[in-house]
Amino acid sequence: MLLRLTNTPRDYAWGSETLLAELEGRTPSGAPEAEVWFGDHPGDPADVEGNGTLDGVTGGTLPYLLKLLAAAQPLSIQVHPTIEQAKAGWARESGLPLDDPQRNYRDDNHKPELIVALSERFESLSGLRPVADTLRLLDALDDGAGVERLRSLLAADGDGLRDAIAWLLGGDAQAAVDEIIAAVKAAAAREQAGEWGVALHAVAGIAETCPGDPGVVVALLMNHVVLRRGEGIFLRAGLLHAYLSGLGVEIMAASDNVLRGGLTPKRIDVPELLAILDTTPAEVPVLRPAAGTAVTEYPVPVPDFALRRVELDGAPVALEVSGPAMVLATAGRVAVASASGKELSVPVGTAAFADAAESVLHLSGAGEAFVATPGR
Numbered sequence: 001m002l003l004r005l006t007n008t009p010r011d012y013a014w015g016s017e018t019l020l021a022e023l024e025g026r027t028p029s030g031a032p033e034a035e036v037w038f039g040d041h042p043g044d045p046a047d048v049e050g051n052g053t054l055d056g057v058t059g060g061t062l063p064y065l066l067k068l069l070a071a072a073q074p075l076s077i078q079v080h081p082t083i084e085q086a087k088a089g090w091a092r093e094s095g096l097p098l099d100d101p102q103r104n105y106r107d108d109n110h111k112p113e114l115i116v117a118l119s120e121r122f123e124s125l126s127g128l129r130p131v132a133d134t135l136r137l138l139d140a141l142d143d144g145a146g147v148e149r150l151r152s153l154l155a156a157d158g159d160g161l162r163d164a165i166a167w168l169l170g171g172d173a174q175a176a177v178d179e180i181i182a183a184v185k186a187a188a189a190r191e192q193a194g195e196w197g198v199a200l201h202a203v204a205g206i207a208e209t210c211p212g213d214p215g216v217v218v219a220l221l222m223n224h225v226v227l228r229r230g231e232g233i234f235l236r237a238g239l240l241h242a243y244l245s246g247l248g249v250e251i252m253a254a255s256d257n258v259l260r261g262g263l264t265p266k267r268i269d270v271p272e273l274l275a276i277l278d279t280t281p282a283e284v285p286v287l288r289p290a291a292g293t294a295v296t297e298y299p300v301p302v303p304d305f306a307l308r309r310v311e312l313d314g315a316p317v318a319l320e321v322s323g324p325a326m327v328l329a330t331a332g333r334v335a336v337a338s339a340s341g342k343e344l345s346v347p348v349g350t351a352a353f354a355d356a357a358e359s360v361l362h363l364s365g366a367g368e369a370f371v372a373t374p375g376r
Helices: 019-024 083-092 131-138 145-155 160-169 174-190 197-209 215-220 270-276
Strands: 002-006 035-038 064-071 113-117 122-128 222-227 232-235 241-253 295-297 306-313 317-320 325-337 343-345 351-354 360-373
Touching: 002 325, 002 343, 019 064, 019 241, 064 325, 064 360, 083 270, 113 122, 113 222, 113 306, 122 232, 131 145, 145 160, 145 174, 160 215, 160 270, 174 197, 174 215, 197 215, 197 222, 197 241, 215 222, 222 232, 222 241, 306 317
Parallel strands: none
Antiparallel strands: 002 351, 035 064, 064 241, 113 232, 113 241, 122 222, 122 241, 295 306, 306 360, 317 360, 325 343, 325 351, 325 360
């Protein structure tokens, strides 16, 4: 069975007014267009051409959610729980209505994510920078009480990153936050091509969008990662992250569990954030497209999803699939056919859904598509 999927872009304030329209070759709507969901998540199940929504086909059992994501401004800094943490949190909040603003857990699942860039530049904050490197970055800032306090917390024995984040988000550090942000802007203005120039400019830009937000200083503690088209990053449970700008294909476990850590007017539950945050500093590996082959796999260490990028040059490509699959077209002309011979054209910005009865999909055309399946 092959079905064509579409959906209406979600109008989150951070969304781009142009990126999705340019991808699809249409006139911009004039409103922010942030995400297009291709899945059966009850928050916004995909539309099945001529036949309701996808949850009516799957019964809401898809283990993954596939999206197009278009950011013109920073998303909130956030972290997602492990399965064990999600189950415990879901049980703990069982007495709260699902729409209660005090609720942290919307389901009992984890939410690992993979993002692959479609734009030529996709910016993100991914994971916490090693403390020694951040201390060297702070040396580029003018001295002040706020900078010194941040430096002393990071350099102290114990978990300096956790202590610094708790202080920044705790509600009593606003004067220091404002001072540090001013120091970052001043350093960015003079640090044009130095070691920390790119990171400082990124954080200064965030400060322009989110003035006075303590999350701006949290961002100063994070790795600034720039992806090129076709490159991706996997974001595991407990890893602090935020997307800053660009267009990408995102796939995640079917969950809506988010703990926020700044750059947002939404509620930040600092104790719960700190309870699930992994403060182990490290760079997040960039997953790069394969050279000289039509199919790129992006390996991830979770069973919920797998994602492949397929570049089509006119020759058909046969892909083995296991479980319900989606083919999302992102460039050119793409068609998909089942083993039975049924063929479906897939316009850019739409997806084809194949149920678990299909074991091989035949892609044809000249363009680009992403194929999502459960993990293997």
